[in-house]
Amino acid sequence: MPMSSVSSHPVLVAGGGIGGLAAALVLARMGHGVTVLEQAPELGEIGAGIQLGPNIFKMFAYLGLTDKINAQAYFPPAMGMRDVCTGEQIVRVQMGDAARAAYGGFAYGVIYRKDLHDVLLDACRAEAGISLRTHAKVDSFTQDAGSVTVKLHDGQTLQGAALIGADGLWSNIRQTIVGDGKPRVSGHIAYRAVLKKQDVPPELWNDEVQLWGGEKTHLVTYPLRRGELFNLVAVFHSNKYDEGWDTFGDANELTERFKNAHPTVKALLGKINAWKMWVLCDREPVKNWSQGRVTLLGDAAHPMLQYLAQGAGQAIEDAVVLGKALEHSKGDFASAFLQYQDKRYLRTARVQLTARMYGDIYHASGAARELRNSMFQSGSESAGFAGLKWMYDGIDPNTLFASKA
Numbered sequence: 118m119p120m121s122s123v124s125s126h127p128v129l130v131a132g133g134g135i136g137g138l139a140a141a142l143v144l145a146r147m148g149h150g151v152t153v154l155e156q157a158p159e160l161g162e163i164g165a166g167i168q169l170g171p172n173i174f175k176m177f178a179y180l181g182l183t184d185k186i187n188a189q190a191y192f193p194p195a196m197g198m199r200d201v202c203t204g205e206q207i208v209r210v211q212m213g214d215a216a217r218a219a220y221g222g223f224a225y226g227v228i229y230r231k232d233l234h235d236v237l238l239d240a241c242r243a244e245a246g247i248s249l250r251t252h253a254k255v256d257s258f259t260q261d262a263g264s265v266t267v268k269l270h271d272g273q274t275l276q277g278a279a280l281i282g283a284d285g286l287w288s289n290i291r292q293t294i295v296g297d298g299k300p301r302v303s304g305h306i307a308y309r310a311v312l313k314k315q316d317v318p319p320e321l322w323n324d325e326v327q328l329w330g331g332e333k334t335h336l337v338t339y340p341l342r343r344g345e346l347f348n349l350v351a352v353f354h355s356n357k358y359d360e361g362w363d364t365f366g367d368a369n370e371l372t373e374r375f376k377n378a379h380p381t382v383k384a385l386l387g388k389i390n391a392w393k394m395w396v397l398c399d400r401e402p403v404k405n406w407s408q409g410r411v412t413l414l415g416d417a418a419h420p421m422l423q424y425l426a427q428g429a430g431q432a433i434e435d436a437v438v439l440g441k442a443l444e445h446s447k448g449d450f451a452s453a454f455l456q457y458q459d460k461r462y463l464r465t466a467r468v469q470l471t472a473r474m475y476g477d478i479y480h481a482s483g484a485a486r487e488l489r490n491s492m493f494q495s496g497s498e499s500a501g502f503a504g505l506k507w508m509y510d511g512i513d514p515n516t517l518f519a520s521k522a
């Protein structure tokens with residue numbers, strides 16, 4: 118990844134999550150010094166699973182991370198949906214080789230968040246140009262024609278050639294650039310838990326990604342980490358909570374929400390002693406998330422509900438496109454950041470808005486539920502993939518900025 122102008126100041130990246138580390142890696146490989154500023158005392162990820170579509174595996178291939186990811190991931194043979202009350206199969210789509218064949222050789226996989234974060238962290242640590250700082254909360258920034266100055270919560274200031282706000286859903290940096298206040302609380306709550314394989318009775322274990330969809334509720338399960346772990350995410354509608362990311366959930370509320378569920382679902386939920394909770398939020402899409410030498414990336418730019426399992430993947434795509442834009446603009450950050458957002462906002466807006474729609478489909482009730490079931494059941498297995506082809510086909514980094522003949 119060549120570049121023609123490297124500043125004496127590092128590029129500052131606010132946030133050491135999946136998006137921030139991916140951006141740091143891309144920029145360091147282009148020859149930029151990078152300082153990652155993470156507010157938490159340690160760099161890490163919460164314990165939960167994450168699905169990775171073929172578009173994300175395409176990015177891993179581009180970044181040379183495929184083998185490291187494959188060593189940690191699990192590749193489900195199929196993905197299916199059942200009615201949460203009756204257990205009736207609504208749709209089942211072959212994954213594995215079928216997904217690879219449909220998407221240019223790229224797989225559909227699932228991974229433990231920590232394992233994905235560790236792969237990125239190890240790759241960052243292998244780059245001499247990356248400095249990783251913890252206890253470094255970015256409060257605000259100012260910029261002039263030649264640099265950006267960041268103010269940390271402890272009062273320190275740091276100068277950088279540019280600033281990338283990869284500081285997630287509640288991004289401070291977004292408030293200066295976009296200024297759209299707090300995220301939209303969707304009213305949907307996710308409870309998550311991960312079990313060891315030996316703690317899941319064989320009759321409850323399922324090798325596939327299984328979604329149990331019901332009225333205002335659903336449960337997703339799949340194995341993780343080469344099949345050594347089992348991931349559960351239960352989602353339901355509740356207005357009880359405002360916001361939150363990593364607090365304990367109320368098991369009684371969950372039991373109440375799933376009281377009419379199929380016995381297998383109830384048995385699965387009964388295996389969990391303590392649930393961690395996410396209050397699910399997103400934002401309306403915007404088309405401008407850059408200001409001079411400052412831009413946003415990942416959830417800070419385009420937070421989305423998890424119903425298409427794409428947030429982390431879109432953050433990684435952002436990082437790759439940001440690098441290509443910088444290469445194309447020969448190191449001119451302000452120009453690169455505008456080109457980067459222009460290449461990204463329609464695709465990420467489409468994922469944001471389609472994800473909301475998929476939430477409605479999973480949680481349908483009454484006639485809508487019957488319509489969903491009959492439409493899905495009448496389609497061929499591969500039809501389930503066809504509707505999301507625009508997303509899973511992904512982007513081609515090498516042609517994004519190719520000049521037209």
Ligand SMILES: Cc1cc2nc3c(=O)[nH]c(=O)nc-3n(C[C@H](O)[C@H](O)[C@H](O)COP(=O)(O)OP(=O)(O)OC[C@H]3O[C@@H](n4cnc5c(N)ncnc54)[C@H](O)[C@@H]3O)c2cc1C
Pocket residue numbers: 131132133134135136137154155156157166167168169253254255256283284285286287288289307350395397414415416417423425426427428429430431432
């Ligand atoms: C229930 C659920 C399921 C999901 N499932 C999937 C899935 O299957 N597939 C998928 O691709 N995505 C999934 N996602 C989405 C995915 O988790 C996010 O899109 C992804 O984590 C975004 O990464 P990020 O780096 O942009 O932000 P984050 O992961 O939020 O990282 C932001 C980082 O910035 C730090 N930070 C925040 N503020 C500051 C500050 N002021 N200064 C310094 N540091 C700061 C934070 O501590 C954090 O480390 C899911 C999300 C949820 C809630």
